[in-house]
Amino acid sequence: MASTGWDRGQIYSTSVLPGEEHVNSRSELKSLYLEFIQNFRLGNSFVYRDQLQNHLMLKQFYLQVDISHLINYNADLANKLTNSPAEHLPLFETAVKESAKRILFATPGTIDDSDVPDCQVTLTSDANVIQIRDLNSTYIGKLVRIPGIVIGASTLSSRATYVNIMCRSCRHTKIVPVNGGFSGITLPRVCDSANQTTDTNMKPSCPMDPYVIVHDKCSFVDSQVLKLQEAPDMVPVGDLPRHTILNADRWLTNRVVPGMRTVIMGIYSIYQNKTAKSTGAAAVRTPYIRVVGLQVDQHNSNRGRAVFTDTEEEEYIRMSRQPELFETFASSIAPSIFGNKDIKKAIACLLFGGSKKVLPDGMRLRGDISVLLLGDPGTAKSQLLKFVEKVAPIAVYTSGKGSSAAGLTASVIRDPSTVSSNGDDVDGEQRHLGAMVLADGGVVCIDEFDKMRDEDRVAIHEAMEQQTISIAKAGITTILNSRTSVLAAANPVFGRYDDMKTPGENIDFQTTILSRFDMIFIVKDEHNEARDVSIAKHVLNVHMDRQIQDTAMGDIDLDKMKAYINYCKAKCAPRLTPEAAQKLSSHFVAIRKEVKESERETQVRSSIPITIRQLEAIIRISESLAKMTLSPIANEQHVEEAIRLFKYSTMDAVQSGGADGMTRNEVMAEVQSIEHEIQRRLPIGSQAPVVKIKNDFLQQGYSEAAILRALGILGRREILQFRSQGKVVFRQAV
Secondary structure (H helix, E strand, O other): OEEEOOOOOEEEEOOOOOOOOOOOHHHHOOOOOOHHHHOOOOOOOOOHHHHHHHHOOOOEEEEEEHHHHHHHHHHHHHHHHOOOOHHHHHHHHHHHHHHHHHHHHOHHHHHOOOOOOOOEEEEEEEOOOOOOHHOOOOHHHOOEEEEEEEEEEOOOOOEEEEEEEEEEOOOOOEEEOOOOOOOOOOOOOOOOOOOOOOOOOOOOOOOOEEEEEEEEHOOOEEEEEEEOOOOOOHOOOOOOOEEEEEEEHHHOOEEEEEEEEEEEEEEEEOOOOOOHHOOOOOOEEEEEEHHHHEEEOOOOOOOOOOOOOOOOOOHHHHOOOOOOOOHHHHHHOOOOOOOOOHHHHHHHHHHOOOEEEEOOOOOOEOOOOOOOEEEEEHHHHOHHHHHHHHHHOOOEEOOOOOOHHHHHHHEEEHHHHHHHOOOOOOOEEEEEOOOHOOOOOEEEEEEOHHHHOOHHHOOHHHHHHEEEEEEEEEOOOOOOOOEEEEEEEEEEEOHHHHHHHOOOHHHOOOOHHHOOOOOOEEEEOOOOOHHHHHHHHHHHHHHOOOOOOHOOOOOOOHHHHHHHHHHHHHHHHOOOOOHHHHHHHHHHHHHHHHHHHHHHHHHOOOOOOOOOHHHHHHHHHHHHHHHHHOOEOHEEEEEEHHHHHHHHHHHHHHHHHHHHHHOOHHHHHHHHHHHHHHHHHHHOOOOHHHHHHHHHHHHHOOOOHHHHHHHHHHHHHHEEEEEEOOOOOEEOOO
């Protein structure tokens, strides 16, 4: 039954049937929200009343509300808030203000509302997320929950909430409220002052459009425009990631920086774009999201303060005390890839990283470890990179040919949305951050590193050692942080690694970039029958979905690895002990001496230099091994393992190519001598058993490796043809 409420000037409803209740009055809705804040409790604690009291004491005027609590308390009210948040949030905030008045003042009835601070309501929820590409017109005006990665954040601007306007003629002032978001305000056309005079024709004395804005007396709040892009793993194959504009205000500003993964709660709204207005498309509106809640993904961003529960901490500490944790962790990295144990150990060190140091004079020493995998095709380098992208808390995967210098570092361009109608730049340039800035605090995986253009590769020199990216373009000079580890994969110059050539001829990189990598692995696809059989079995088992016994046992799953890496990076920064430092310095001197002697013998300068950077690399590896077990110090055992890894990787790359203890030049001379001898002794059209040729040369004192290489080279040149399953060679006419 409905009747006219003369006292209220509106229609109200009363329940006719028991159990039916229609709330349609703003004051009734406000009282319901107030009741929820005052009375909702979990156990013996009044959650929101206590939270509001704490925030008011800290001068943080906001209240974070979990929608699931509101659903439990009053499902109908929660439904209304979700379906028409733009109408209900102001009522909710008025109720919070009323509750704050009761907390702050003993006699709230006598206090004026202007003495009570405005409180913002931020919402959190566990509802299902909606992808940016699934947002359509049916969601307009509704509350939505969207995941993504922040790719742009503007500087703070001030948005007016109440505009103070004054009549130019009679000085009458008036306060006009402003709607939230991007929509502007419309000033009254006519002055409505009670004391304005009228002339004989009954026309008001104030002219049309008399009002001007008095900016100093307006009320402002902070506002920030964010750009949210779909997370790379959510983009369908073959599609480009989509992005949307967010508008955050008051306590939700300055909460995120570009590169952070977040889940946004917001109102899907629309505004009229400048370009749409200028082209005459008046009915077309551009969508944006008015942010009402922000959740930063803690495991994906150690830039936000990572929060760990007591049970998680206990589990991680128990994990760190496991015997052989390093071995278990390394074997859990890409378990579907056979072997490569030392490479997996190096990647484990890269994920944890060393300790970064800031010296008293302000110099920074990096703690991030960089690894280069250089090797033959088909050795699962890219698969390792893809796995690291999944397991690292922050990671960006990029391929060499598809990356430009600007895409890896940063670029500065004029943003078309900030250019005014007369072509002047209103808001200056806009920075577009590249992969190495977005992955700050994480890992950049660069595949096909050798296919990059030289000028693009030079762009990451500074990022790898100084860990900053400096831009000096017209109108902007800035330094951006890029504290990232780099995991790069590359092929040698000739596609495959050629043992007959020096490392310098195989590796087509400048010394400047090679010295920045802490570990360089040369991955060769060696023909070894026993190893080939085991790899083949492993690959077939993977393809047939069989349980692989040796990798199934003792594995740490992906999420636990990610969380444990995050925990170790947040809680631990080991330092070397004096004994370990002493051991390390003597080893480094010995390594330098070894390289110098091999250079003197071969008369060739090593393409992979051993400099003081390599000493720092071993220190970082030792610290990361200590960090893995949450040890505050890196002892001699850690240093020994670090030296072993370094010797297996970079030192092995420096000295690769020698056979049977001989230098490369001697081997080359021996191979050429055998080639010449075979061609001289074997007439064209004749054939001879391989065993006989091999025995003849062995008796003359040649090494077996050199004989086999010479036969292989002559076979590739088609001077010799192998017959009878490679047992007989036939001399061809060339």
